[in-house]
Amino acid sequence: MHHSKAHIWFVWPAIILMIVILILPIFLAGGISFTNYNLGNSSFEWVGIENYEKMFSRKTYIKMIISTATYVLIVVPVSVVLGLVAAIMLNSLRFGADIYKTIFFLPVMATLLAMAIAWEFTLHPTLGIINSFLANGCGGIREFILGFHWLPWVSSEDSWYSVACANNMDFPYWLKDKKTAIWTICFIGVWQAFGFNMVLYLAGLTSIPRELYHAAEMDGAQSTWEQFKLVTWPMLGPTTLFVVTITTIRSFQVFDTIEILTKGGPAKTTYVMMYAIFEKAIQQNITSIGAAITVVFIIFIILLTFFQRYVIEKRVHY
């Protein structure tokens, strides 16, 4: 270690920027959320917790919480499990793993906004290849498989697929129907995120020592599933924790697909928090409400990270 004054010039620019760009805005948002301030107005009044009361009582904001929670609670587990399954499968392949890896990672790299538009057309009721694929499959093997006719309790007349075929090709409108919009948005979220999780899991898998599997075999864990339970899953603990946290934080911030595809609709079923902040504060210029949502949002994220650190200290060890 060395003594000089150089550190001042090394550290202060970063400190100042951290304060001005990252910390000050939090306090600013906190301050604005207790006022009726709008950008452009010269004066404002303190209104106490009025903005927060609105947020937790008005239907719009209740719907906002519901759609955000739905999105996070679907996308996180599904994309994590898919990422893990894909990683384990690729890891056990003798050839071809690299090609699949490239393909599954493409959505992570590609500009999400462009891909949202591509999905919009893919899912379009009349122009899209999804619904034309379904319509062409009426009466055929596609109807049998996707209509779940192979399940003993699904009769071949009442399945969703057959009903749509019978009703003049009345297939789902995906993004335009309030029953399906949020699920479609979730699907695109999973499509985009799971490749990232897969790559992290692949990295995690390569760091598991081979000997552990031999040892598990010695102990009588013969089947793949038993070995997974005994070795793979516990050893991937830290990776899983990281993957879950980062996917959660990213899912909370979903915006691009919403703005392009649904604008929060239909009937506010896809009205997620980031879109709400954008719509209220930027488009409608109600800065104070936007600030209140921002504060709640930040609290969510900080709680989540503390929870993660707590779990790291308590549970994940081997």
Next chain:
Amino acid sequence: MLARHYIGESWKHGLLIIGALIVLIPFYMMVSMSLKSQQEIQSISGGLVGAQEIQTFPVCTKHGYTEEVCTMRPYKYNFWFAFKKAPIPRYLMNGLIVTVSIFLIQVLIALPCSYALAKLRFKGREFVFSMVLFCLLIPVHAIALPLYVMLAKAGLVDTYAALIIPWTISVFGIFLMRQFFMTVPDELIDAARMDGMGEYSIVWKVMLPVAIPALLAFAIFSVVAHWNDYFWPRIVITGNRDLFTPPLGIREFRGGIDSDEFGPMMASIVTVTIPLIVAFIVAQKRFVEGITMTGMK
């Protein structure tokens, strides 16, 4: 035994191929639409590339071009007309300016700071480091609104500065570099001091070259994130087309989705999306490494 093994393997390939096909659907749709004619798009015919019959495009003649100019194969027309309608090179240039400036400033700020945190002893070092750790919790998108208010008050909306300023401090970069510098032996720095180098020269002439692998990973992470970012530019660029980054351009192309021709629209989207995808496919290993490495630390 061997046969069973192959059955197991092909079963996996079967599932993975279905997965890969689902993942590729929108890419297929995007490329296909950028090549086909409007009629083929609307009737969902022609497969991936369409028939590519030479024809005259009515939207083109409506824009005042002669019939002769407007007669060509659909794929050519889509891309040609895309470039006629929007300043695509400008958008790509803006993307480049913004991402490269962000990355350079991030390094300029983060590298000395992380060196100091890893290798210099000074009062308050622990405090600065815990500040970095705290700031790691704050996603910039989450505080976009107050940042926007600050920039608007400073009169910076609709400028390059607004696109760049919020990203100049990368606490993540500081953290990553600090972890990396911790692994650099002190002897290397001591030797440099013996040679009479000052701390500034040590940062840029000794530590920077040492940090190249970590910097490369960080560069990929940073450039990909900001090239693709849509939320922040959407907020601070309100109308000035000259400042549009690629995602804002994409949004503009989409414009009137029901009235316009889809082919040129998709062609512009493909053009804007492709640089990054090509870079990814060419330097795939580096990209995956960069994103996992920066992700795991």
